[in-house]
Amino acid sequence: MSNQIQLTSENIQQVLAEQNQDKLILLTFFSAQNPDCMAQADILKSLASSYESHILVATVDCDMQQALASQLAQQIGLQALPTLVLLKNGAPVDMLPGAQSEDDIKKALAEHLPKPEILLLDQAKQALADEDLNTAFAFAKQAYDIDANNTRVKLVLANICIQIQKLDDAQALLDSVTETEQDAYFQNLHAKLEQAKQAQESPEIKMLSAALESEPENDDIKLKLANVLAEAGKKEEALALLLSILKRDMNFMSAKQDFLEIISSLPSGDTLAVSYRRKLYSLLY
Known part of the structure; x- marks a missing residue:
């Protein structure tokens, strides 16, 4: 309506x-x-x-x-x-x-509406319902910046972090929730986080990591491992591998395109995206 x-x-x-x-x-x-x-x-x-x-x-x-x-x-x-x-x-x-x-x-x-962080949280939830994860993250992060002690804000932000595979951030948020406030929603998020972590330790990642240890300068293995890591949410590790390829060969297969796609998948203003975008620019210019 x-x-x-x-x-x-x-x-x-x-x-x-x-x-x-x-x-x-x-x-x-x-x-x-x-x-x-x-x-x-x-x-x-x-x-x-x-x-x-x-x-x-x-x-x-x-x-x-x-x-x-x-x-x-x-x-x-x-x-x-x-x-x-x-x-x-x-x-x-x-x-x-x-x-x-x-x-x-x-x-x-x-003067008459809920506090700003609650309004932002509602916008985050609406963006989640619309499957716009980056916008949801931006609103929830703003709410968290206003009131970092609000448990409901923490949990919604943790939920979004799990979905965009910022698992370390999600873990830190859940760890900050006191035992008395660990409700059913918290328990559900905790289970989702553990499942996401397990997915990061896939047999393919282990196999490619072992192969790279044997051939640390093999850019083809690095590229494959970077793509698998990115899919599992380990985007910082993936970006580091891709950057090491680009430092030696800016035109190596799909390394540059994959690097840019990972950055674009991160929320607007994300510190990881900002950092690695600068590193790429330093190579280009």
């Missing part, structure tokens, strides 16, 4: 009184004849997307719903268009008359 609704005399009681009691309602008075209303409508559309789980934008079209608009205007003392009224549990908690910037509205929302 969309969190943007056009109010009418038929649905207003249901929208404002019966539904969405878990959301902050942004009641906005709108007229297509007013440029400020049009501009604010675009802002509210963006905010509705950003705060999807927490707000409902309910629009009164003053051109199309004149009787309803007049009735509500008298009740709240409407003096300007646009006007934004914030309602919580069916009661007004704030009113913003006149044109408002996005920052102005966000400041008002911050």
Whole structure:
């Protein structure tokens, strides 16, 4: 269900009184004849997307719903268009008359919405549901940077780290969870992490590692081992092997392409990606 609704005399009681009691309602008075209303409508559309789980934008079209608009205007003392009224549990908690910037509205929302880290966590969960792991990681990491002691944030971030094969980071997050907070979700993640670790010790990795020990300068073995390591989530080891190949031969088979693909698979701003991208540039330039 969309969190943007056009109010009418038929649905207003249901929208404002019966539904969405878990959301902050942004009641906005709108007229297509007013440029400020049009501009604010675009802002509210963006905010509705950003705060999807927490707000409902309910629009009164003053051109199309004149009787309803007049009735509500008298009740709240409407003096300007646009006007934004914030309602919580069916009661007004704030009113913003006149044109408002996005920052102005966000400041008002911050007074009545969950903490920023919880909002970011919700965005991370939505990105996870959309199978956008890198975006999910970015949101969850921001939430963790705000409150590194929040166990729910730790667990969601650990879950994402397991899925993008940042297993050392996932282990550190799970290790920081106190025993009293190790719930069923924690136990599930702990089991997933152990399974992921076991996958990193495959027979093929062991075989190629042994072969490389016998022939430490064999770039063909290095390339094969690097690809297997990357698939198992050992991306730092894979990048190190590929870089050692590129230092000797920048055009060796698929080494450069594989190197770049591993970097692109890492989350935006990841320290490992930044470090190895710089190392590659130093070879190129």
